[in-house]
Amino acid sequence: MKNFLIAFSIFLVWAFFALWVYSWIMTPSAIASSGDTNNITSETELLHNTETDKKPIIENEIANTTNVQISEDTIASVNHIETNATGLRAVDDNNDIIFSFDEGISIIMNKKNVFIADSIADFKLKIKNYLEKHPNKEVHINSRYSANEDIENPNLGIQRGQKLKKILVTVGVPAEKIVVKSIIKSLEFDKNNTFKNAIAITFTTLDEERMANEIKKIKENAIVTVPESIIIYPNYSENGVLIDEKLESLAGEIRQRVLENPNLKISVVGHTDNDDNATENYRMGLIYAREVRWYLAGSTGVKIGNITAISKGELQPIRSNNTSNGRRLNKRIEIKFQ
Incomplete structure (x- = not known):
């Protein structure tokens, strides 16, 4: 009897020890693998559905940027356009x-x-x-x-x-x-x-x-409509004409007209007020005209031989020289097209 109790006690000890070891070695992943798989399937389906739901949104964004109106001045490609960027x-x-x-x-x-x-x-x-x-x-x-x-x-x-x-x-x-x-x-x-x-x-x-x-x-297709003349009022220095936005704008317009009429010829006419004597005014008008001529030859594609520079000095005022505003308007550069 005594031996039986000893054996039974040893059995119980090993049994509890085995149960403890079993519970200790079980990991959460093992429990999950032996648990209810419905939740896992549901999460997988949710992930799939989420990806599916996103797809039409992406396609719509592409459609909104690639379905561009095609015209003579339109290209459909939109590579590298950051439509959400701020500023220019x-x-x-x-x-x-x-x-x-x-x-x-x-x-x-x-x-x-x-x-x-x-x-x-x-x-x-x-x-x-x-x-x-x-x-x-x-x-x-x-x-x-x-x-x-x-x-x-x-x-x-x-x-x-x-x-x-x-x-x-x-x-x-x-x-x-x-x-x-x-x-x-x-x-x-x-x-x-x-x-x-x-x-x-x-x-x-x-x-x-x-x-x-x-x-x-x-x-x-261009209809060549050359204006008789263009008048500009550049900025002047003691030595001549300063290159500014007015001259750059003039050069841009002439470049456009050269595309329409490659044989375009230009006369640059210098005008002055009557602040000095007639000889000096003629000389300064010619200096101004020549400087504009060289600038246009180098920036418009018009051959230097197709641009002439002349001076009218003080001889052709468009306003009275008795006022400062009149003198300012008389001191001008006239571009004549031929």
């Missing part, structure tokens, strides 16, 4: 930032004009300088507009982009290297119906075939 930004093919401003180009709902703050006005020259340093590049104006705006043809995105294109041409950016494209996007206009981030700039590899077709189209 220009990037290249590798999405490297070429320049950026904290402030953007603004638009007003249902209006085709663009508004450029003085703080970002330098972007025009930055575009011009970049294209001059990279002749194998072209610039894309990505113009955003909203589906909630008025329906027009071409759409407001194209119209605003064209406005900006004209501004760039006036500072010397070649028109054939500017591509305008519209991007339809949900825009949040403020209480004044203004959106302050309407334009993005991209530089891409020059499409030489497109550029050749653009130049051909301009030459074939």
